[in-house]
Amino acid sequence: MIVCPSSCGGSVEFKNGAGLDLRDADIVVAETSTLPYAVRLLEPGKIRIFNKLKGGLFLAAVPAKNTGHVLQQVRDVYPAMSAARNILQTSLQNGNPVIHPTITLMNVALIERTRGDFDFYHEGVTPAVGRLIEAVDKERVAIGKKLGVEVIPDPELGVLQGYMKEATYDDGFITAPGLAGVRAQSSLDYRYFNEDVGYGLVFLQKLGEQIGVATPVMSAVIALVSLLMRRDYAAEARRSMETLGLSNKNAKNWRNCWLSNRLSLDLVVVLDLVMKESNCEGSIQY
DSSP states (O other): OEESSOSSSHHHHHHHHTTOOTTOOSSOEEEESSOSEEEEEEETTEEEEEEEOSSOEEEEEESGGGHHHHHHHHTTTOTTEEEOSSHHHHHHTOOHHHHHHHHHHTTHHHHHHHTSOSBTTTTTOOHHHHHHHHHHHHHHHHHHHHTTOOOOOHHHHHHHHTSOSSOSSSHHHHTOGGGTTOBOOSSSSSHHHHTIIIIIIHHHHHHHHHHTOOOHHHHHHHHHHHHHHTSOHHHHOSSSTTTTTOOSOOHHHHHHHHHHHTOOOOHHHHHHHHTSSSTTOSOOOO
16 A cells, blocks of 8 residues: 655554554555656546656655565556655655645735636746745755755755756746646645645644754744634644654654664654653664
């Protein structure tokens, strides 16, 4: 079973919802960092594929020891898919919470006035919009660095995936061949706010708070979008380390335990640590 895309801890959410222990390997569950295609529904039964990813598509299983097995099963269909270190990496590499809310927020008047009659990336991104995207992205990268997880900045990833020719936060999007023709949404009441803020940015902001990484720009975007949509996304916290059962540990606890046990930092290990009253109690083996 592959949760595609993860959208921040999707494999953990799936296992929890299915009543499976996260250590259970009888039913193999994995997740991807993003979708293998850029695709939009044009009408019932008709889609348009804008780009099939050339690279930068990561997969991790939970437990992580099963990642190689899952990759072998899908490699003939998705040869560009590669192994992530763990599902912390696939979750943090999700770029949707970085780009969708920021571009939408900076184009709210145009979306409401035209009902989305413009190209979301080619016309919705300007140098100022790019600066906001970059500020949010830097906070996401900082969260990964604190946890010892490499997060590729979004424009660099866009080049790897075949969306973009230039790894910049403005012209990279404005001239991206793989994003040409992607239209804006017809309403603000759409997944770019409801999912990518409610389940994405809130997840990242609360994870940053838990491990001691400041995310003032993410918090500002969440607050502004909440005001516009007349709902409190932060208070709802539909997806967080707490809802996944992975709260009450800071980055130092996690990394010390990881190093002392000489293990790959897998969220299964994190869960094991979270459920212990004392740090690194006993021996952890998976």
